[in-house]
Amino acid sequence: MSLLKIDNLKVNINGKEILKGLSLEVNRGEIHAIMGPNGSGKSTLAGVLAGKEDYEIVEGTIEFDGRNIFEMSPEDRAREGLFLAFQYPIEIPCVSNASFMKTAVNEIRKYRNQEPLDAMDFLRIMKEKAKLVEMDQSFLNRSVNQGFSGGEKKRNEIFQLAMLEPKLAILDETDSGLDIDALKIVSNGVNKVRNTENAFVVITHYQRLLNYIVPDFVHVLFDGKLVVSGGKELAFELEERGYDWIKKQYNSVLV
Amino acid sequence: MNMQKEPINIVDELTQSDYKYGFVTDIEHELAPKGLNEDTIRFISAKKHEPEFMLEWRLKAFRFWQQMKEPKWANVKFPPIDYQDAYYYAAPKQSANKPKSLDEIDPEIRRTFEKLGIPLTEQQRLAGIAVDAVMDSVSVATTFKEKLSELGIIFCSMSEAIREHPDLVKKYIGSVVPYTDNYFAALNSAVFSDGSFCYIPKGVKCPLELSTYFRINASETGQFERTLIIADEGSYVSYLEGCTAPIRDENQLHAAVVELIAHKDAEIKYSTVQNWYPGDKEGKGGIYNFVTKRGICEGNNSKISWTQVETGSAITWKYPSCILKGDNSIGEFYSVALTNNYQQADTGTKMIHLGQNTKSRIVSKGISAGKSQNSYRGLVSVGKKAMNARNYSQCDSLLLGDKCGAHTFPYIEVKNNTATVEHEATTSKISEDILFYCNQRGISTEDAIGLIVNGFSREVLNQLPMEFAVEAQRLLAISLEGSVG
Ligand SMILES: Nc1ncnc2c1ncn2[C@@H]1O[C@H](COP(=O)(O)OP(=O)(O)O)[C@@H](O)[C@H]1O
Numbered sequence: 120m121s122l123l124k125i126d127n128l129k130v131n132i133n134g135k136e137i138l139k140g141l142s143l144e145v146n147r148g149e150i151h152a153i154m155g156p157n158g159s160g161k162s163t164l165a166g167v168l169a170g171k172e173d174y175e176i177v178e179g180t181i182e183f184d185g186r187n188i189f190e191m192s193p194e195d196r197a198r199e200g201l202f203l204a205f206q207y208p209i210e211i212p213c214v215s216n217a218s219f220m221k222t223a224v225n226e227i228r229k230y231r232n233q234e235p236l237d238a239m240d241f242l243r244i245m246k247e248k249a250k251l252v253e254m255d256q257s258f259l260n261r262s263v264n265q266g267f268s269g270g271e272k273k274r275n276e277i278f279q280l281a282m283l284e285p286k287l288a289i290l291d292e293t294d295s296g297l298d299i300d301a302l303k304i305v306s307n308g309v310n311k312v313r314n315t316e317n318a319f320v321v322i323t324h325y326q327r328l329l330n331y332i333v334p335d336f337v338h339v340l341f342d343g344k345l346v347v348s349g350g351k352e353l354a355f356e357l358e359e360r361g362y363d364w365i366k367k368q369y370n371s372v373l374v
Numbered sequence: 375m376n377m378q379k380e381p382i383n384i385v386d387e388l389t390q391s392d393y394k395y396g397f398v399t400d401i402e403h404e405l406a407p408k409g410l411n412e413d414t415i416r417f418i419s420a421k422k423h424e425p426e427f428m429l430e431w432r433l434k435a436f437r438f439w440q441q442m443k444e445p446k447w448a449n450v451k452f453p454p455i456d457y458q459d460a461y462y463y464a465a466p467k468q469s470a471n472k473p474k475s476l477d478e479i480d481p482e483i484r485r486t487f488e489k490l491g492i493p494l495t496e497q498q499r500l501a502g503i504a505v506d507a508v509m510d511s512v513s514v515a516t517t518f519k520e521k522l523s524e525l526g527i528i529f530c531s532m533s534e535a536i537r538e539h540p541d542l543v544k545k546y547i548g549s550v551v552p553y554t555d556n557y558f559a560a561l562n563s564a565v566f567s568d569g570s571f572c573y574i575p576k577g578v579k580c581p582l583e584l585s586t587y588f589r590i591n592a593s594e595t596g597q598f599e600r601t602l603i604i605a606d607e608g609s610y611v612s613y614l615e616g617c618t619a620p621i622r623d624e625n626q627l628h629a630a631v632v633e634l635i636a637h638k639d640a641e642i643k644y645s646t647v648q649n650w651y652p653g654d655k656e657g658k659g660g661i662y663n664f665v666t667k668r669g670i671c672e673g674n675n676s677k678i679s680w681t682q683v684e685t686g687s688a689i690t691w692k693y694p695s696c697i698l699k700g701d702n703s704i705g706e707f708y709s710v711a712l713t714n715n716y717q718q719a720d721t722g723t724k725m726i727h728l729g730q731n732t733k734s735r736i737v738s739k740g741i742s743a744g745k746s747q748n749s750y751r752g753l754v755s756v757g758k759k760a761m762n763a764r765n766y767s768q769c770d771s772l773l774l775g776d777k778c779g780a781h782t783f784p785y786i787e788v789k790n791n792t793a794t795v796e797h798e799a800t801t802s803k804i805s806e807d808i809l810f811y812c813n814q815r816g817i818s819t820e821d822a823i824g825l826i827v828n829g830f831s832r833e834v835l836n837q838l839p840m841e842f843a844v845e846a847q848r849l850l851a852i853s854l855e856g857s858v859g
């Protein structure tokens with residue numbers, strides 16, 4: 120059984136069609152990259168998967184680990200192991216990174232009928248995972264993302280990913296705004312979390328990230344559909360030729 | 375075909391809370407005739423077997439009040455109050471003579487307080503806390519009295535203090551809040567029915583938390599209690615008040631006066647967890663909480679600390695204040711005020727620096743949800759002789775949704791150029807984006823709000839005695855609790 124199965128997904132925002140029949144299947148152990156021009160609907164797809172409410176689902180089905188995802192609340196999707204690294208991570212006032220993660224970890228454990236982690240274990244794991252993304256300890260006591268630089272916010276997303284150990288992680292442009300060193304650190308973090316039981320959907324604009332997080336499949340999202348799929352070579356081709364040839368090819372088909 | 379849930383406004387849903395203390399106890403009340411005139415006041419005074427000086431004082435206050443006009447300056451709105459259309463004295467029938475022992479209390483009244491988490495039997499008394507329970511106009515029980523009196527501590531109802539310790543009452547009542555102070559203080563001075571009295575003798579550190587629990591039960595009554603706490607030289611006391619009222623459509627007036635006196639080297643810590651009925655979701659009913667609270671640091675090196683967690687009342691209008699008269703004296707004000715639905719709060723403090731090297735600290739946290747309005751109003755005043763006075767004020771606002779309002783009105787008057795006055799303010803908002811981000815990490819909306827509200831209020835909650843901090847935390851959460859499925 121595949122971990123994620125999207126079939127003919129059609130989504131509108133304020134009456135405007137954004138996704139127009141998108142299908143995708145992701146198995147455990149796989150990394151899928153989704154590329155596409157700005158405004159093509161990549162973040163919309165991520166938001167629909169995570170359960171954001173701004174969307175109107177017009178048609179299609181999504182199964183996550185065998186369950187109809189539309190019957191699950193956003194928090195239950197998270198507890199079932201779906202993680203979204205946000206393109207624009209949110210700042211939360213008055214809540215330290217540490218207590219935010221402690222609440223999240225223990226909510227997820229409760230859902231799985233596990234005892235809450237005691238303070239010592241939690242601290243140990245947290246320090247370990249912070250090291251994974253080379254995040255300074257001081258960030259753990261600061262309010263979530265408040266006053267973090269763009270790069271620090273992205274690193275914090277991957278730290279949270281490492282803490283929550285999801286089955287499926289969606290990274291929405293985690294590479295944007297990162298310099299090359301930060302990019303390596305973040306990719307390195309992802310590669311360490313990666314195993315044969317989990318899967319990643321990596322949304323990116325640039326091929327650069329895929330040098331470090333090597334995908335099994337690359338898809339191009341254009342005009343609301345995945346119009347081309349291939350192996351990692353496709354990313355190089357896009358890098359070289361840009362998106363124009365796709366636009367030409369598919370616009371002509373549409374016309 | 376799958377339809378995702380219609381977009382709903384989570385914040386709207388969340389702020390539909392239910393008041394858990396809204397039950398009415400079915401007991402008979404003895405009432406004064408409706409309305410307010412000199413006879414009402416004579417009736418109250420006679421009921422309480424008061425000495426002549428008290429009646430005289432009440433009448434003077436009443437005559438003064440009649441000359442006054444209801445103040446209009448606070449940032450709150452309410453229809454005119456008809457002062458003749460209310461009862462000014464309501465006593466649960468049995469307690470015309472207060473029971474001698476806790477076990478003689480009317481079972482109905484005892485059950486009321488048990489439901490509120492305040493056991494009044496000898497066996498079940500709260501450990502480490504002495505409680506004075508006040509229902510409507512009268513004190514119905516005081517626990518741990520004997521134990522306290524061994525140390526010379528007087529902790530009793532105000533009525534009892536007027537009868538048994540008239541010299542102390544005469545000396546101190548109105549000494550911090552004179553009846554001429556303001557409209558509601560004058561009204562209270564005329565008609566106050568009961569309240570708590572507390573005297574800590576020289577050098578005694580009170581080993582128990584002293585606590586008064588106020589409950590309005592009767593309808594169409596106002597509650598006017600008066601609390602007086604005197605900490606003699608070198609003494610210490612921590613005092614806590616809590617309050618609730620049944621759900622009623624009408625607005626009920628609560629106009630209390632609290633006076634604190636800290637002598638040389640003494641410290642008074644006064645905490646309030648205020649949970650009067652706030653009115654329903656449409657803004658109908660609820661308590662008007664118009665309270666005058668003031669303490670004076672009379673002696674050198676004395677300290678008064680106010681901590682308040684305000685979640686109830688339709689309208690809250692109060693400014694617990696400190697007059698820092700003694701040199702090196704310290705005043706503190708820690709406040710969390712939460713408003714939801716149509717609640718209005720205009721609250722803050724006044725720190726009046728008169729002595730040298732006096733210090734004050736103000737930490738105010740306002741949480742607004744629903745269509746509520748939450749204002750901080752504070753005055754820091756430094757007198758001519760207050761050399762090296764220091765004040766630090768911090769006013770933070772947290773907004774839940776975008777139909778509520780937060781306002782700050784900090785006033786500063788400095789007449790001595792050696793003073794240091796600092797003011798900081800922040801405003802944060804719990805947006806739908808924040809809640810979704812929390813949801814995406816497996817945290818439900820309610821828990822997310824709880825997490826943020828607790829983090830926001832922590833500095834104030836930490837000031838409360840342990841048991842009450844937990845209670846207050848729970849109260850904040852349920853005041854915002856809703857029907858999110
Ligand atoms: N909340 C919204 N309201 C209106 N339009 C939106 C909203 N979110 C996204 N869109 C529109 O949907 C399209 C896809 O956006 P998005 O999914 O963010 O693209 P990408 O992530 O591929 O850049 C864009 O045209 C964008 O303007």
Ligand SMILES: [Mg+2]
Pocket residue numbers: 161162163206291292
């Ligand atoms: Mg995007």
